[in-house]
Amino acid sequence: MGSGPTAELDGIIGLATDLLQQCQIISGECNRSKVSTLRTAINGSAETWHQTNPRANNARSVAQGLITQLSTFLHGPHEYLHELVSSNWDHGALYAALQARVIDHIAASTGGSSLYELSQHCDIPEDKLSRILGLLCCRGIISQPEQGVYVSTSVSRELIRDGEFRAWVEFQLFETRVASAHLANALAKKPNDYTSGVSAFKQAWGMEMYEWHHSQPQMGERFQKAMRGVAKSLDPADQLLNDWFKIHDDLPSMKVVEFGGRYGFASLYLAEKYPQCEFEVRCDSQDFLTRGEALLKATCRRQVIFTHTPDGLHDAPTEDQSAVSTYIVRNLFWNWSDEEATRLLRKLVPALRSKPSTRILVADGLSPAFNEYPPHIEVAYRRRDVTTMTMHNTKQRSQVEWLALFGKADPQISVVTKLDANAHVCKGLWELSLIC
Structure with a gap:
């Protein structure tokens, strides 16, 4: 195919054709599953998004990528950049509406809320509030069925439903x-x-x-x-650990020691599923331990003990070498330096050497190699790279960097890697043992 306007038009038509095919797959799968397809997504039911039909979900993902490409084609460079940076004002308007609880008031009203009512409720002048709400209507966060009356959409209802x-x-x-x-x-x-x-x-x-x-x-x-919300809905770390425990469920009376806590504990999730296992959570923050204990189900209280390690996590009691079968290091190393991480791992290596069946399970974020995923999914992983740099001056390690880190702890460490990825995060589970 040549270059120029004709080639670009052919590219646009090809994208549009592929997009139509994916939309037809989604519609067909929704009909088969007896799920209502959405005439307008912002006003519809959330059933289509929450269904677990693999074919429909894959078609949605492919369609999203095609829409991104098609939108870029149609915008052109100047308009594309203009739209990219202008979304800052959308973010500001949404945050103002959330902080003033305008969206809450709209959601609580069955027949819609008038501009006057909303202005009185949030103490923002009508003239200013109408402009904020107008932008949110353009983004589908709320809707204005008649002049000066505002109602919820599925987007704003999601914000109310999930605190x-x-x-x-x-x-x-x-x-x-x-x-x-x-x-x-x-x-x-x-x-x-x-x-x-x-x-x-x-x-x-x-x-x-x-x-x-x-x-x-x-x-x-x-x-x-x-x-807490991210851990439940977006973080596949616990599922990776659960998959590992399923395979090793035949090990009797496993003693599991978990390090971490800032982003929750896997032990709370695993104890309910594996009653034959005994869990010990070690954390240098009593606050995190207290929060974890409060979330532990009553039926699992004898199964999980919480140990405060005020001097840090790097001391491994000698009795670990005979008692512990599995160590879990969950969402801990991502903002630790290589030196800090290898220091902890080296404390655990004697347990691997004393009992070859012992394993260390490291569950943490991974920065995939460039172009491993479609562009509309990969952008989330590249954002994660910039996020950790911006918020903490740390980096998401690549697989090469993770393997190098484990090798620094002990050159005889053997590593088995399992990955799980969604549209928001890529997580790895690294099973560490010693080469016999």
């Missing part, structure tokens, strides 16, 4: 948006490497994120709520 997801949205709209604006200045400081550099969050707020959340209890509670 933990809403907390994550608000965290993204405020803390991460402010931090991202300071990434350029953080990188301009020297040194700017991962060891000695400063995070963009610290550049913006004068302290690291966890310190700032501690100093702002309301924001800290929102962040914790957001991370």
